[in-house]
Amino acid sequence: MIDLDISSRVGDFSLSAKFAVNSGITAIFGRSGAGKSSLIRMIAGLAAPDAGRIVLAEQVVFDRDRSINVPIQQRGVGMVFQDSRLFPHMNVERNLLYSQWAAGRNSGVGLGEIAELLGISHLLKRRPFGLSGGEKQRVAIGRALLSNPKVLVLDEPLASLDASRKAEILPYLLKLKNEFGIPMLYVSHSLGEIEQLADTLVLLDQGSVVAYGPIAQMLSNLELPQLVNGPDAGSLLFAKFSQYDTHWQMTEFSLEGQKLFLPGQLGTVGQDARIRIKAKDVALARKVPEQASVRNVLCVCIEGITETAGPYAEVDCRVGEQHLRARLTRHSVHELQLAAGQEVFALVKSVALDQ
Amino acid sequence: MSFFLTDAEWAAITLSLQVASLAIAIALPPAVLLGYVLARWKFPGHTLVNALVHLPIVLPPVVTGYVLLILFGRQGALGSFFADVFGIVFAFRWTGAALAAGIMAFPLIIRPVKLSFELSDGQLEEAAYSLGTSRLKTFLLITLPLALPGILSGAVLGFAKAMGEFGATITFVSNIPGETRTLSLALYTEMQSLSGDAGAIRLTVIAIVVSISALVLSELVSRRLSRRLGGQHD
Numbered sequence: 001m002i003d004l005d006i007s008s009r010v011g012d013f014s015l016s017a018k019f020a021v022n023s024g025i026t027a028i029f030g031r032s033g034a035g036k037s038s039l040i041r042m043i044a045g046l047a048a049p050d051a052g053r054i055v056l057a058e059q060v061v062f063d064r065d066r067s068i069n070v071p072i073q074q075r076g077v078g079m080v081f082q083d084s085r086l087f088p089h090m091n092v093e094r095n096l097l098y099s100q101w102a103a104g105r106n107s108g109v110g111l112g113e114i115a116e117l118l119g120i121s122h123l124l125k126r127r128p129f130g131l132s133g134g135e136k137q138r139v140a141i142g143r144a145l146l147s148n149p150k151v152l153v154l155d156e157p158l159a160s161l162d163a164s165r166k167a168e169i170l171p172y173l174l175k176l177k178n179e180f181g182i183p184m185l186y187v188s189h190s191l192g193e194i195e196q197l198a199d200t201l202v203l204l205d206q207g208s209v210v211a212y213g214p215i216a217q218m219l220s221n222l223e224l225p226q227l228v229n230g231p232d233a234g235s236l237l238f239a240k241f242s243q244y245d246t247h248w249q250m251t252e253f254s255l256e257g258q259k260l261f262l263p264g265q266l267g268t269v270g271q272d273a274r275i276r277i278k279a280k281d282v283a284l285a286r287k288v289p290e291q292a293s294v295r296n297v298l299c300v301c302i303e304g305i306t307e308t309a310g311p312y313a314e315v316d317c318r319v320g321e322q323h324l325r326a327r328l329t330r331h332s333v334h335e336l337q338l339a340a341g342q343e344v345f346a347l348v349k350s351v352a353l354d355q
Numbered sequence: 356m357s358f359f360l361t362d363a364e365w366a367a368i369t370l371s372l373q374v375a376s377l378a379i380a381i382a383l384p385p386a387v388l389l390g391y392v393l394a395r396w397k398f399p400g401h402t403l404v405n406a407l408v409h410l411p412i413v414l415p416p417v418v419t420g421y422v423l424l425i426l427f428g429r430q431g432a433l434g435s436f437f438a439d440v441f442g443i444v445f446a447f448r449w450t451g452a453a454l455a456a457g458i459m460a461f462p463l464i465i466r467p468v469k470l471s472f473e474l475s476d477g478q479l480e481e482a483a484y485s486l487g488t489s490r491l492k493t494f495l496l497i498t499l500p501l502a503l504p505g506i507l508s509g510a511v512l513g514f515a516k517a518m519g520e521f522g523a524t525i526t527f528v529s530n531i532p533g534e535t536r537t538l539s540l541a542l543y544t545e546m547q548s549l550s551g552d553a554g555a556i557r558l559t560v561i562a563i564v565v566s567i568s569a570l571v572l573s574e575l576v577s578r579r580l581s582r583r584l585g586g587q588h589d
Contacts, residue, residue: 079481
């Protein structure tokens with residue numbers, strides 16, 4: 001979907017990026033000032049790199065050597081900006097249909113369908129002024145979708161919203177991903193958002209792409225301190241909803257043939273779920289503990305142990321095809337005589353997995 | 356003292372309206388374009404162009420009128436060009452009065468126009484490009500409508516200024532009854548005559564009413580439009 005290799009220099013800041021990603025949601029993650037915005041402005045055609053090439057949906061849209069620079073109007077990139085950028089002198093409906101009446105584009109989906117999906121049908125006659133931040137952002141997403149884009153680029157779409165508004169938008173983004181299958185580039189400095197949405201992660205640091213790959217793999221790669229250090233670092237596991245126990249109010253997920261229990265009702269039968277487990281919430285045991293309160297006992301295989309400079313050790317465990325990280329003290333590792341290749345039990349309190 | 360205007364005074368007022376209308380018609384399009392360029396583009400000589408645009412405010416009006424006379428007089432380079440090519444004569448005609456008034460009003464028009472283009476920094480335009488509209492179409496559909504409050508208030512202020520212009524007008528096109536004797540010039544003429552006090556006062560009152568109405572109208576229009584465009588800068 002996107003294949004690029006570009007470099008650019010503006011003043012003291014230089015940007016060099018090379019990656020190729022396929023369908024789904026690709027997150028571009030980095031701190032502020034890492035060059036995320038510059039990168040997507042070049043992808044969208046709002047700025048030109050000094051060298052290199054950009055391929056979008058099998059079309060070369062930029063190639064310095066062949067003097068190709070497709071203007072933004074023809075790149076088919078739908079943009080959603082942090083500050084929504086709705087046209088204040090038009091009502092919501094005119095905004096949504098702008099690319100159709102002003103630029104003659106046709107989208108495969110209708111206004112009604114998009115408005116329904118984004119929950120903005122009741123706002124069509126309103127002007128942007130007076131809409132809440134979350135409503136504005138949903139209109140902006142709808143407007144971009146109705147321009148029939150090949151790629152949807154979202155530049156920190158939730159950054160200016162408060163926590164509850166963020167929670168309001170995220171499900172819509174997941175719906176878009178599942179129902180339209182439109183490739184998305186999602187720029188964010190919030191790892192939390194990315195963990196809930198992205199399939200692929202591109203890590204940008206000080207103007208260059210440090211690494212990119214499938215999200216779970218990236219999040220468990222200890223060589224990427226930007227992602228895996230910090231007290232909240234952990235693993236992302238893909239599980240399936242099995243059943244909900246109404247009496248104890250617990251949801252059972254199936255994870256690589258094993259069971260995982262989380263508090264509360266989370267989803268419906270057969271639904272895919274992403275479960276984030278912080279490394280510090282995982283304990284390891286040589287035997288299944290008896291008469292313990294811990295609900296979740298997973299049989300795992302130790303892949304590797306990395307001792308850090310401080311008192312801690314990061315233990316990389318494999319559950320089926322997926323990775324689970326445990327952060328222990330070096331002391332525990334020593335006492336239990338843990339080593340790579342051993343089969344052990346990972347213990348996770350359900351309470352720690354409260355989503 | 357009679358409250359009723361004489362025929363000559365009516366003629367001066369209608370002529371002023373005519374002159375001011377043509378002056379705005381001449382000055383507004385370049386003021387909008389130049390206002391946009393000065394607000395959004397960076398180029399060498401930006402400061403110089405900005406200063407030149409505002410020159411008529413600080414220059415003695417008689418100087419502006421004299422320069423116009425040299426350039427647009429019958430023998431002047433531009434004057435003979437317009438006369439030969441388009442058959443338009445400015446010297447000692449009401450069209451010349453409109454030209455002088457337009458130039459004197461230009462800085463007043465361009466100020467609010469430029470300000471309103473400066474208020475948005477081109478981000479909405481980027482969104483419009485990404486939705487597929489060309490630069491020109493985006494200018495017409497997004498940039499221009501959003502600058503409308505500033506353009507209208509500039510036009511109204513400019514109109515008021517053009518109606519009352521004196522110095523450059525009398526220098527460039529003289530004081531010819533029915534042709535170039537606008538409200539200010541008529542007022543000046545009445546002041547010079549021994550029996551003209553009543554007429555001078557009548558014209559003064561009209562000038563004050565016109566100016567205040569213009570200021571109020573300009574304020575109302577831009578406030579109303581801003582409200583309609585509300586939330587532009589959030």
